[in-house]
Amino acid sequence: xxxxxxxxxxxxxxxxxxxxxxxxxxxxxxxxxxxxxxxxxxxxxxxxxxxxxxxxxxxxxxxxxxxxxxxxxxxxxxxxxxxxxxxxxxxxxxxxxxxxxxxxxxxxxxxxxxxxxxxxxxxxxxxxxxxxxxxxxxxxxxxxxxxxxxxxxxxxxxxxxxxxxxxxxxxxxxxxxxxxxxxxxxxxxxxxxxxxxxxxxxxxxxxxxxxxxxxxxxxx
Numbered sequence: 001x002x003x004x005x006x007x008x009x010x011x012x013x014x015x016x017x018x019x020x021x022x023x024x025x026x027x028x029x030x031x032x033x034x035x036x037x038x039x040x041x042x043x044x045x046x047x048x049x050x051x052x053x054x055x056x057x058x059x060x061x062x063x064x065x066x067x068x069x070x071x072x073x074x075x076x077x078x079x080x081x082x083x084x085x086x087x088x089x090x091x092x093x094x095x096x097x098x099x100x101x102x103x104x105x106x107x108x109x110x111x112x113x114x115x116x117x118x119x120x121x122x123x124x125x126x127x128x129x130x131x132x133x134x135x136x137x138x139x140x141x142x143x144x145x146x147x148x149x150x151x152x153x154x155x156x157x158x159x160x161x162x163x164x165x166x167x168x169x170x171x172x173x174x175x176x177x178x179x180x181x182x183x184x185x186x187x188x189x190x191x192x193x194x195x196x197x198x199x200x201x202x203x204x205x206x207x208x209x210x211x212x213x214x215x216x217x218x219x220x
Contacts, residue, residue, distance in 0.1 A: 003120040006047055007033045008040035008063065009055040009082070014105065018053065018082070021109040028116060037061025045073045050120040054099075056083040056090055064090065067097040078119035082112075091130060098202045101125040122173030122188075124204045149212035152198050160197070161215055163190050167203060168210030169217055 005022055007030060009015050015033050022028045032047050034040040036059045044052050052070060054063040067079055080101030081094045091102050100119040103112065104127045115125040126134060153161055159180075166176055173191075177184045191203060200206050210216055 001027065001120075003028045003051060003116055004031045004047070004049040005029065005051045005053060005116060006031060006040070006043055006049040006077075007053050008035075008037070008043070008058065008066075009033075009053075010035050010058045011055075014055075018112070021112055022116065024109075025113045028113065035059075037063060037066035040066050041069050041073060044070050044077055048074055049077055051116050052077050052079050053082045053116070054079055056081060056085055056094075064093050064097070067094060067099055071098040078122075080115060080119055080125070086129060086133065088133060091133060095134075095204050096201065100202065100204060102130045103127045104129060118172065122176075122203075123170060124207060146212045146214070149209045150214070152209055153213045153215065155197055156194065160190060160194050163187070164194055164206060164210040164213075165215030165217055167191070167194075168207045168215055170207075 005028060007015050007018055009018070019030045022030055031049055032043045034043045038060045040052065040054060040063070054066065056063045063081060070077065070079060078101070079099040080103055081090070081099050082103050082105060083090065084105050086104060094102050101115050101124065103115050103125070107127050111127065118125040153164065156164065163176060163180060166179055171179065173184050173187050176182070176187045180187070195201070195203070195206055198206055198209055200209065
């Protein structure tokens, strides 16, 4: 499978560098580029890529403000925010609006390729420094959140809780299908139902609830 990617960044040199990194992998193809948030929406609508790499600060419309609109016009496209800014508000906003990844431009080039592959397969991906910030943020009021998470998952079926636990452990759609002996289409249907029942917008938020509810197995 070749992962089709759109790059959205207002700096030409950054786009050239990211393109060079991605195209060094035989299974990644950069199909188009955008220079601002408005272009990012239109190009994504036109090309329907597997992954959109989106900068935060761009003219006309910021990357963060574009995420929810991109999710509306191309819900099948996985969004990764790629930025130099490690800000808690940016991370929270991006994940809340539906991004599956949040990565730093200073990351190792191999990490960028791994992240693109991961979200294309339906998994979430955070740069290690970003993941540490997210985990640190989850430390506050942990007991309260765990109790809330346990109440939320009570309405799920046994099968849905099993899938949510594996989702919380970081498995992709393909891995979930193999582990649960299901078709990938059935897994996607389960995930959609789980998101609706939990009242969340994306699998990252669902995975956090699954983890806080204690559903994630120690060895997925």
